[in-house]
Amino acid sequence: MSLRHAILGLLTFQPMSGYALKTRYFDCSIAHFWPADQAQIYRTLQSLEAEGLAESHTVVGETRPNSRVYRITQAGQAALSEWLGVAQxxxxxxxxxxxxxxxxRLISRDQILAVLRARRAEHARLQDYYQRLDLPPGDxxxxxxxxxxxxLTLDFARRRETMMLDWLDASIAEVEGWSEGQV
Amino acid sequence: MSLRHAILGLLTFQPMSGYALKTRYFDCSIAHFWPADQAQIYRTLQSLEAEGLAESHTVVGETRPNSRVYRITQAGQAALSEWLGVAQxxxxxxxxxxxxxxxxRLISRDQILAVLRARRAEHARLQDYYQRLDLPPGDxxxxxxxxxxxxLTLDFARRRETMMLDWLDASIAEVEGWSEGQV
DNA sequence: CGCGAATATATGACAACACATATATGATTC
DNA sequence: GAATCATATATGTGTTGTCATATATTCGCG
Structure with a gap:
């Protein structure tokens, strides 16, 4: 149920279209801990509207295609607050x-080391990404x-990547220490 | 596709029934990082057999109900090794x-603190669980x-829980420092 | 003027998963 | 003797998620 509530949450910033929601908000925040593709977001908006938690109206685009702008309803705000207050x-x-x-153990030491190192590289990239990522100051x-x-959530991502790299480095060192015959 | 390969992996220990696989192996190992219920495991075993990656025969139980014992095939071993060698x-x-x-921000400071503390308690329980968990020495x-x-995977779980608790403690302290009016 | 990129929404098809439920046997317990 | 538990397998069904694809508009570039 998280995607439904994440979308309701984003709609508390302001009413917006599915496209804006996904590209300008979702992909820069929620997607870091609850990714979803365009189809899923559009379908969830439709379902939210069907349940009365959001409502939409068409905005005629003069310089772009028409868009369907969604707004959270009172019922939507109530449902969101309810969900936020209960520990998941x-x-x-x-x-x-x-x-x-x-x-x-089922593959060679070199193969498992290659997989470990590939994973380390991915997490090094992620750590770099989260270190550079900074939040808009808030106007x-x-x-x-x-x-x-x-x-708080950004702090979590950074700590997680640091932990991951520490653990991967320790694991790589340990596996390197195992003689091939033992593996 | 992980569940398929996890099950193939467990079948390398020895041929066994879906029931033994789930209760004696899966739930004590794989379930820590790839949980699955009984229905999912039984259906996956059926699908593995349909693809020729596992084969089964019925074992008549004298003191218990009959069981269907699965064994990994040559093709299954090949598919597993293939999968293990490629970084996911x-x-x-x-x-x-x-x-x-x-x-x-959408709920009160007290409410979000309650959610944070509930989460902390869950992770403290998990940390305790993983600290006590020790692997069978291997015969x-x-x-x-x-x-x-x-x-290595147990070390990961322990490090993750330590990181989680550190972060949750820091987050709780930070939110406690925010005056209610600001939240 | 044609082409591609950005903007914008929608649906079909399938895979994975969760939860409930059905069924059956044999051992233990009260 | 009835109830319950452990053993053992199977399926129905709905939800969520993924990937592909279809469609339409406007803008900028060459």
């Missing part, structure tokens, strides 16, 4: 890389409050 | 809690090699 159950994070590593009281919470 | 694409980890936190060369790779 902890869900096990799925990671196919850990499945690969768990069965590392209104609302956006300044928003920036604080955005800062 | 990095997938964004979805976390509904981060969605909640990102929109923390054969294969299982000793297996224990090494299992150790």
């Amino acid at each position: 159950p902890l869900v096990t994070q799925k990671d196919s890389f850990l499945v690969q590593l768990y069965f590392g 209104s009281p609302m956006m300044r409050r928003q920036a604080r919470f955005g800062g | 694409p990095l997938v964004t980890q979805k976390d509904s809690f981060l969605v909640q936190l990102y929109f923390g 054969s060369p294969m299982m000793r090699r297996q224990a090494r790779f299992g150790g």
